[in-house]
Amino acid sequence: MVLVEKLEQLKSIFAEMECALIAYSGGVDSTLVAKVAYDVLGDRAVAVTAESASLLPEELEDARIQAAAIGISHRIVQTQEMENPNYTSNPVNRCYFCKSELHDTLKPLARQMGYPYVVDGVNADDLRDYRPGIQAAKERGARSPLAEVGITKAEVRELSQKLGLPWWDKPAQPCLSSRFPYGEEITLPKLQRVGRAEVYLQKLGWKTLRVRSVGDTAKIELPVEQIQNFVASTDLPALVSKFQELGFVYVTLDLEGFQSGKLNQVLTPAKIPVTS
Known part of the structure; x- marks a missing residue:
């Protein structure tokens, strides 16, 4: 059709x-x-x-x-x-x-x-x-x-x-809770921390991204074709300092690159509950 x-x-x-x-x-x-x-x-x-x-x-x-x-x-x-x-x-x-x-x-x-x-x-x-x-x-x-x-x-x-909608290419922005691996408790400070980290990167010009939060570690995901430019053009010490100011201890870059729904990779049929 x-x-x-x-x-x-x-x-x-x-x-x-x-x-x-x-x-x-x-x-x-x-x-x-x-x-x-x-x-x-x-x-x-x-x-x-x-x-x-x-x-x-x-x-x-x-x-x-x-x-x-x-x-x-x-x-x-x-x-x-x-x-x-x-x-x-x-x-x-x-x-x-x-x-x-x-x-x-x-x-x-x-x-x-x-x-x-x-x-x-x-x-x-x-x-x-x-x-x-x-x-x-x-x-x-x-x-x-x-x-x-x-x-x-x-x-x-x-x-x-x-239809003339200027935001037709707006990156997907699922809820901030999707940034945490299953089983890690979600709290208001954690949501705020990861949210401000993503806004910081967006203001640097990176639009399609995720900051995954794993314990005290921030894992930055960018499209794989942008990773080299990100490393070359970003003031990495300033970025790390900002993330630590927000509450992260460690800051890493995911070399596999951005993938929507990545945290669902760990799921198997046995791990998916039947909700009634």
């Missing part, structure tokens, strides 16, 4: 819904969903962003700016996943408890507003990875129009560009 046909199918889904609440993170996926929903539904679409410790303040500000540019009504709610030990203990299905908290917050809000649907930005590629949060959303009746139509991540970016 050509992309223009997928876009028309996406529009048809929203037309049939008549109104929709968008679980809106400000990432490229949910922003495309918000854009199409607003184009079809106008003021019968609302974007709602969950503010929590795992979301960078810069990402929340981006979400505000992008929603305003689209024109869609934007609301912010608070979620409390950090109060759930099932989340902070960082099991392999941590995302299940995060999305449970999110949708347990959004679903009553949607009902209160008279909106029958909560819609998220899950795309077709997400269905091929281990994403326990998708199960939590489905259990609560959320819909994923991008996945329903079969729109991939690359197609999300292509459609966003065609």
Whole structure:
């Protein structure tokens, strides 16, 4: 199916819904969903962003700016996943408890507003990875129009560009809790530490990156083709000093390079719990 046909199918889904609440993170996926929903539904679409410790303040500000540019009504709610030990203990299905908290917050809000649907930005590629949060959303009746139509991540970016969204090439920015290996406890200071480290690197001009936190060690991931330039052009002593100021003891560079979802490499079927 050509992309223009997928876009028309996406529009048809929203037309049939008549109104929709968008679980809106400000990432490229949910922003495309918000854009199409607003184009079809106008003021019968609302974007709602969950503010929590795992979301960078810069990402929340981006979400505000992008929603305003689209024109869609934007609301912010608070979620409390950090109060759930099932989340902070960082099991392999941590995302299940995060999305449970999110949708347990959004679903009553949607009902209160008279909106029958909560819609998220899950795309077709997400269905091929281990994403326990998708199960939590489905259990609560959320819909994923991008996945329903079969729109991939690359197609999300292509459609966003065609629709004139200036952030079509925005790097993926999953929640900060994804920076920690499974089993390592997640705390507010750890989230803040890794978040500020990534912002520091972004301000140096490195856009696609992760800072993985393993105990007291920061592991910097960059696209493998950028590693040589990074080492040659970066004031490494200043970088190490900054990271140590943030609370890390050791700073390393992952020579394997950036890979989204890298921490899922350790998972085997025996390690993946069945969540009911």
